[in-house]
Amino acid sequence: MKQVNIPGLERGCTQLVMGSMMLSDERMEYSAGLLDAYVGIGGNTIDTAHVYGPNGARAIGIWMRERGNRASLVLIGKGAHHDENGPRVTQEAMERDLEETFERMQTDDVDIFMLHRDDPAKPVGYIVEALNAQLEAGRCRALGASNWTAERIQEANDYAAAHGLTGFACNSPNLSLAKPNEPRWPGCVSVDDDCAAxxxxxxxPLLSWSSQAGGFFTGRFAPERRDNAEAVRVYYSDANWERLRRASALAARKGVDANQIALAFVLHQPFPTCALIGPNETSxxxxxAGALDVKLTLAEMRWLDLKDAELRGE
Incomplete structure (x- = not known):
């Protein structure tokens, strides 16, 4: 599987990144089966977050111990998510979340530590220095931002460069062919044209979450089906139904399905991308994984994203 280089890491991240919210130490046969299948297709990167709770992380820890494969993996740990009291982007929260993550996963570090949310009220200098303390302590090897705006990432990286510190090596917002009407969860950031530019x-490098738009391209949804309130709120729009129509038409030409076209769209951006996926079954x-073999031209990318009314070159 193609890998994306993340500065600071000895190995690249595979373009498909395994999510962990569906894993649980209370269902180890199921969880280990999914993780084994992921490694079996060439995957090496697993996304975790402190706010997801202990069960998935514990399942990963048990699986890594039994397989003896920690050294071959890229572990992403996300921390400092807001809680019921508001923002907690502090050095104390970072360290507490990391320590609990290590305990859950039976490891001494994560490869990439991402801040799960931003706190715009905090100066970037404080945040960058707090993150660098984690690097210096050996708790991680690279830094990432999740649900930060491009402007804040640039500001943070400018500060790091000016002060001889390490900045963000990757970004993890939402990027998908279907564009959300509003944030799926409070505080979430999705890629717009300015961010893409x-x-x-x-x-x-960009590691996209909800890269398959919550299954929007699987055939489970239609304009008249409104039983899934979240999907209706976030993804139901005339523009997205047209994107689905175009993805389905192109999929028929290429002998694949619309969901694979949508995932290929994420992986064919003019910058390094990985896609976080959350399969519930090996199938x-x-x-x-079939999306990895789908090739999209620039003309097809523009047409899928409604940039052009007609598919040029046809």
């Missing part, structure tokens, strides 16, 4: 200029994992 910034990534193209900087070539900062879903293998279906997502």
């Amino acid at each position: 910034w990534h193209e200029r900087t070539q900062l 879903e994992l293998l279906s997502s």
Whole structure:
């Protein structure tokens, strides 16, 4: 599987990143089976977050211990998510969340530590220095931002460069072919045209969450079906139904399915991208893996994203 280089890491992240919210130490046969299947298709990167709770992280820890494969993996740990009292982007919260993550996963470090949310009220200098303390302590090897705006990441990286510190090596917002009407969860950030242009200029790697838009392209949804309130709120729009129509038409030409076209869209950006996936079954994992073989031209990318009314070159 193709890998994306993240500065600070000895190995690249595979383009498909395994999510962990569906894993549980209370269902180890199921969880280990999914993780084994992921490694079996060439995957090496697993996304975790402190706010997801202990069960998935514990399952990963048990699996790594039994397989003896920690050294071959890239572990992402996210921390400092807001709680019921508001923002907690502090050095104390970072360290507490990391320590609990290590305990859950039976490891001494994560490869990438991401801040799960931003606190715009905090100066970037304080945040960058707090993150560098984690690097210096050996708790992680690279830093990432999740649900930060491109402007704040640039500000943080400018501060790091000016002060001889390490900045963010990757960004993890939402990027998908279906564009959300509003944030799926409070405080979430999705890629818009300005953010995409910034990534193209900087070539900062992007690890997209909800890269398959919550299954919007699987055939489970239709304009008249409104039983899934979250999908209706976030993804139901005339523009997204047209994107689905175009993805389905292109999929028929290429002998794949619309969901694979949508995932390929994320992986064909003009900057390094990885896609976080959350398969509930091995069959879903293998279906997502099929997107790795789908080739999209620039004309097809623009047409899928409604940038052009007609598919040029046809």
